[in-house]
Amino acid sequence: MIKYEKFQLPNGLKVIVHQDKSTPLACINILYNVGARDEDPEQTGFAHLFEHLMFGGSVNIPNYDEPLQMVGGENNAFTTNDITNYYLTLPVENLETGFWLESDRMLSLAFSEKSLEVQRNVVIEEFKQRYLNQPYGDVWLLLRPMAYKVHSYKWDTIGKEISHIENARMEDVRNFFKKFYCPNNAIMVVAGNVEPEEVKRLSEKWFGPIPVGPENKRNLQPEPPQTEERSLTVERDVPVDAIYKAYHMCSRYDKEYYAVDLISDILSRGNSSRMHNALIKEKKLFSDISAYVLGDFDKGLFVVSGKLTKGVDMAQADAAINEELERMKTEAVSADELTKVKNKMEASHVFGEVDVLNKATNLAICELLGDAGLINKEVEKYLAVTAEQIREQANIIFRKENCSTLYYKAKN
């Protein structure tokens, strides 16, 4: 059970405090409710580029990292299609430095031309390093636009193409900041060996004076139901063939999410999973295979991906995956198998509670999903899933016309 307190400043900033006396550290996690899905289709990759710029100095503090390192702290951030999340940890005695730094960059950035120019280059190198110069690195650049025709999930967080990043201008940076980086569009979690009263005082002191921003009214075009099977075959200079299948599923907000997540566990979590046993061990068709949900906040994707054993035919591999998915649709999961994935889920949650930063990030995400208290209810929701719900979801999801398949072939 993770205990927490919650309050909101008059400017709309939501603050959650979680006290954990077993650590000498404190962490501050600030989640901004903006991700790649909120980007202009002509300026993709912007949310992520912007995350880099958040470290390029703020209105009163020329360098973000240096003062934090000076007080023994460390930080990082990540951008997804749904959110942008910033976090730092420091010795609890120096908690106020974190408030000083985070509040100043929420107040306003320095908007330095030099920082924009450099970070454009850094992100372009990141694009090359992670997406273009890696075997199978471009998979998501191919799969997303296949699965999504309308919704802005059709591009990856890194962006559709390098030119979008090259073309980013300071004016766009300013507008993006004004629109999304305001207290009423953020959730702050302060966790660790902290006193809730002190957190309240520091929050009011440093974040209280920041003016409220415009209301973030997200109005994304929903993806219409897919009605025909989609597929794409590409050839690349990679050593082995691979296959990627993406099915539309419910969103992270939906009550059905828990059953779907368990389906992915039944199929591929651990060496006792179905796909590991059937496709790698028995039929020897794949050298590795996995099934997973992306956890998207809007209607998301269920993905099955695997690398084929040399000499195995793509159609045969595809059929073998389909056979496992069909089984999920027709046969009820046995009581033992269901207990197994539930036990695993429960244990993972307990192990996840060891790390205070992990707890802070999860509290922020749960609050965005509607209620920080969800963090203590998730296990229950998984435990309540029935075999019938699993079969029902499998039937909704694993349909040919709901699937986009990428056949990623090795040259020669």
Place this chain on the structure above:
Amino acid sequence: MQTLDRKIIPAFKTIEKIEMIHASEKRLRNNIPVYAINAGTQEIIKIEFLFSAGMYQQEMPLQATTVNSMLEEGTSKMNAAQIADAVDFYGAFLEVGVEQDNASVILYTLNKHLKATLPVVEQVIKDAMFPQSELETHLKNKKQKFLVNNQKVATLARKRFCELVFGEQHPYGRDVKDADFEKIGREQLLRFYAACYRSSNCRIILSGKVDDTVYTALDDLFGGNDWAGSANIDKGTVPLATTADREQLIFKEDALQSAIRIGKPMFNKTHTDYHPVQVLNTVYGGYFGSRLMSNIREDKGYTYGIGSGLVSLKHGGYFFISTEVGVDVCSNAITEIYFEMNRLREELVGEEELQLVKNYMLGTFLRNADGPFALADRFKGLLEYGLGYEYFDRYIATVKSITASEIRELANRYFDKSSMIELVVGKK
């Protein structure tokens, strides 16, 4: 009411003392040492069985890693699927892994399921069979992963760099080659297993909620003399055969980025200069605000990331700089890497920068000693070298007291361009 001055950093404290929970030591009946970090608030436990069965000890490539990962693939009583089921059913995690100097088998479990899961670990460790059919599948799949990884410039650079530093036949340098997959067989596995996975070659590290029931269960299952045996695998210290050809390129026609590795052989944790050089390394390339990051990423934008590090191994060690940069700026990046080395040899590190690095290093130490599992990892880092907790006291004292002129002196001693090996994978 006081107005808020946002320009000035709020008052802060530097870390004066770091309290660490120390590991306790007990022995099983058969003398296996059991070290324990009893900490944390959850009812969970991590049990790590550590064997001297790493890359260094193996007779041939793939032997150590294959033995280790095949432990879960069948015992005389259970097949691979049954083992996986028995562990997964209780939500436990069984992890195996091989490093340069050791191999481990780790069980993570809720305390309430220890009784059900530990007997499976006993079988896996004491009664592995290495079934031929499982071995064939395993090697085939492993080779595919090997081929995929060899397409990555960073992986190629990392592997080749160790060959250059230690020598192609040295146990820390010898890299896996295509042909090795044909040479490894069940016989070699059984031999290595029989020599290494023995009570006389085993240490156990516990972390999390450790109580008497844990010791009793361990003693029951692992404390007997049924798995004794003499592990005669000590190679002593194999001499280095560092390359004489200090500048090397592995050309990749279609590379968009080149991986750069520059570095040299170094001493390990037991050397008196190890802590001071850790400070030098942090200034140079050991954190986000380092000289390398500030210049090559944050000023020039040549890369997504660059860093340097010191690697300590039981029988040696090395220093390295690692990055991936656009092929068009590869030569420029290399120039800047040496430029920053020279700057540390010639100029004194500024007082403010040095203070920042010191505070950052102490903060990082605090972070790395937080929670039962992190504390166990810290302890494990001492065990291999026979070091005690005073090692950490020395570290903290060194970080606090080192001066700018000492750092310059170290840079002159160790950051000599002519001693560096320079490897590029891609284009230059």
